[in-house]
Amino acid sequence: MDLLLQLTINGLSMGSIYLLLGISWGLIFAVTRTFHFAHGATFVVAAYSAYFFQQLGFSLILAAVGSVLAAVLFGMAVEGILYRYLRKAFASHLVVFVAAIGTLITVENLIAMGFGTDVKTLEGFPIKVIKIGKVGFNNLHVVMFATAGILFFLLMLYLHRTKTGKALRAVISNPEMAEVIGIDTRKYFLLAFALGSLLVAPAAFLVTIERGATIDLGHWAILYAFMPVIIGGIGSLPGAALAGLIIGLAESIGIWKISSQWQVGIAFVVLVAVMILKPTGLFGFRVYRGKI
Amino acid sequence: MILEVKNLVGGYQNKRVLHGLSFSMGDGEVVGTIGHNGAGKTTLLKSLFGLLPPWEGQILFRSHDITGRKPDSNVKEGIAYMPQGQGLFPDLTVMENLEISCFGLDRKTLKKRSQQVFELFPILEERKRQRAGTLSGGEQRMMSVGLTLMHEPTLMFLDEPSLGLAPRIVQLVMENIIEINRRFKNSILLVEQNFEQVKRVAGKIIVIKLGQIVFSGILDPALDKRELWKYF
Structure with a gap:
């Protein structure tokens, strides 16, 4: 029982990261219908910006702010320069998709040239272990869960209560109407890209604190960004949020019986299972139509 | 003249659909546009409203050149367009639909204008907290017409408001269009497949065939559908 509780806590903390990845990518996709593969690049930019600002001597908090700003500017630049141009030229979805993959690979390579390929970590987060009975977790897990919960709540409040x-x-x-x-x-x-990038930056920042940043992090991030969206149902942000947590839990509880090296495979098993049982996703009623 | 169209040429990417259309509309006039599927009726409305950039020609609104102007500017100037099919936001409530179509205007104006819409379509007030996508076909069409009224347009482009509706509902929607024209004195360019309905509403008619106007003039109420067949 204690082990199950421990795995649940681990799953929820990682699920919080998947939640942020899912809602950030899901918002961009729902608004623009762009398969924004370069969202992975935004994730890498956010992670390395935090590292860069800390190397310049900024505190961890200021590095976080800098990382969010860099991510937002990068996301808006990709939309404003690349995607807008492609839309004007009536480029097909395939062309946009390939251009987005190209952007991700280019950014990862440029960062590797500038920063090297070793793991970059952020210092200064005072990790404290919290023990309740036999179950242990640390304050970073709490921060992950709280950040995801608060940002999701604020996003829903913004979408339902404000004019914009x-x-x-x-x-x-x-969109035509x-x-x-x-x-x-x-x-x-442009606003959707700004918000989506703003939401993914804290996830990048927290992952960099927990396990460090590597340049291939973008590929990992984009996989875990679109999986919750597809499992939750395209266009449903609560669906993506819930699916993010489900993936985190499934991966964590899965390693109870299966070796941890198969963890990523578990997420794909969940994806395939949902696609077979409910092809529109958990909360998807229609493909391409938003239900926020 | 509220609208003058001179030698309008337009289409989609490389496909030319409109081949030099010219016509004009007076203040408070209802002009019906009919033609076969693919004749270019919807393309004409989209080009006039700015959803499709015209290739050649000129569009004058109250003698001002609005050729190629973006829809948001046209809306601000008092031009409204109701697209074919679902001209609403199905995932937003009726009230949110009205709010959003009044985007950029203050709360007092929103209240006043939504009240005007509710006076015309009382059923929408009863359903104001309901998601627009769950309204019946007729109610959805009323909602679409209501949305075009939120900016108090002086010129309205309506694209097949009777499409897919039961005959009884079509009658109702057409009566609403007549009432809107009577009450607000705005000009309406109405695209329809249903000639009998056009005859009820419009004072003038334009017949389009393969992107060209083949007939335009005063609509004689005695005119029989078969007399128009010669133009097709």
């Missing part, structure tokens, strides 16, 4: 949030939901619901009533969808595409 409602406009974003309108663009998700019917949004233009018809006078919403400049290009601005909202």
Whole structure:
């Protein structure tokens, strides 16, 4: 029982990271219908920016702020320069997808040239172990869970209570109609990229504290960004959030009986199982139509 | 003249759909546009509203050149467009739909204008907390027409408001269009497949065939559908 509780706590903390990856990528995809593979690059940019700012002498908090800013600027640049140009040129989804993969690989290589390929870690987080009975976890796990929960709550509040949030939901619901009533969808595409990048930066920051940053982190991040979206149902952010936690739990509890080297495979088993049982995802009613 | 269209050419990417259309509309006039599927009726409305950039020609709104102007600017100037099919946000509630279509306007104006819409379509007030996608087909069409009214347009482009509706609901929607024209004195360019309905609503008619106007003029109520067949 204690072991199960321990694995659940471990799963929820990693699931919180998947939650942030899922809702950030899911928001961008729901608004823009762009398969933003370069979201992995945003993740790497955020992780290495935090490291860079700390090397410059900034505190851990300021490094976090710098990392968020760098991620937002990068995400907006990818939309404003690359995707907008491709949309104007009537590029197909495949072309956009390939361009996004190209961006991810280019960014990873440029970062490797600048920073080297060894693991970069962030110093200064005072890790404290908390023990409740035989179950132990640390304060970083609490921060991960709290950060994901608060950011998800704030995002939902923003989307449902503010004018621009409602406009974003309108663009998700019917992009052509949004233009018809006078919403400049290009601005909202940019906003979606800014918000999505803002949400992924804390995940990158926390992962860098926990296990350090490597340049191939982008590929890992993009896999765990779209898996919750597909499992939760395309367009459903609560679905993506719940799916992120489910993947975290499945991976963690899975290693109870299976060797940890197969952990990633467990996430894909969950993905395939959901696709077979409910092809539209847990909360997906329609493909491509948003239900936030 | 509220709208003058001169030699309009347009289409999608490399496909030319409109081949030099010219016509005009007066204040408070309802003009019906009919034609076969693929004649270019929807392309015409999209080009006039700015959803498709025209290739050639000129569009004048109250003598101002609005050729190629973006939809958001057109909405602010009092031009509205109701697209074919689901011209609403199905995942937002009725009230959120109205709020969002009044984007950029203050709360007082929103209240006043949504009240105007509820006066025209009382059923929408009863359903204001319901998701628009769960409304019946007729109610959804009323919602779409209601959304176009939120900016108090002086010129409305309506694309097949009767599409897919039961005959009784079509009658109701058309009566609403007549009422809107009577109450707000706005000009309406109505695209329809249903000639009998066009006859009820419009004072003028334009017949489009393969992207060209083959007939335009005053709509005689006695005009029989078969008399128009010669243009097809």
